[in-house]
Amino acid sequence: MTYDSSRVPAQRAPGDGCAVALDLxxxxxxxxxxxxxxRLRYHTADPYAVFLDNHTDLATPITWVFARDLLATGLxxxxxxxxxSVHPGVDDRLDSVFITLTGEGSSVVLRAPANRVRAFLESTxxxxxxxxxxxxxxxxxxxxxxxDGGAASPGP
Numbered sequence: 001m002t003y004d005s006s007r008v009p010a011q012r013a014p015g016d017g018c019a020v021a022l023d024l025x026x027x028x029x030x031x032x033x034x035x036x037x038x039r040l041r042y043h044t045a046d047p048y049a050v051f052l053d054n055h056t057d058l059a060t061p062i063t064w065v066f067a068r069d070l071l072a073t074g075l076x077x078x079x080x081x082x083x084x085s086v087h088p089g090v091d092d093r094l095d096s097v098f099i100t101l102t103g104e105g106s107s108v109v110l111r112a113p114a115n116r117v118r119a120f121l122e123s124t125x126x127x128x129x130x131x132x133x134x135x136x137x138x139x140x141x142x143x144x145x146x147x148d149g150g151a152a153s154p155g156p
Contacts, residue, residue: 018124019041023035024036040053042068042124050067050068
């Protein structure tokens with residue numbers, strides 16, 4: 001089942017954040033692509049990061065966390081090394097952004113609609129402008145959670 005994610009606007013997520021649903025495409029072989037339901041999320045409690053939930057139709061989605069700046073830079077040029085890289089489409093794919101995820105022994109290249117990613121990033125900017133991320137960090141709370149053995153990142 002596929003859905004038209006272009007009709008779903010970026011939405012505020014609980015706890016000062018935003019999220020947008022995406023229909024990512026994966027090329028499994030030349031001429032054949034598969035739809036991967038996904039969601040980009042952002043939380044002001046973790047202002048430098050974005051969360052990419054893949055397979056949102058599963059009970060537990062697969063979540064990747066990477067820098068908001070990496071995603072923003074990837075709209076205009078190659079960005080990132082290692083586990084996540086992002087780059088714009090070329091030629092007939094100018095309306096796309098490609099996100100490469102590399103895990104243990106395998107990689108996947110996801111094609112996302114550039115306008116949806118751009119709109120998502122604009123929503124994150126309205127919450128925390130680039131350069132002001134440090135003003136949204138609760139370093140004392142983070143240190144307290146780490147010392148108590150709790151999670152370092154915000155919840156859903």
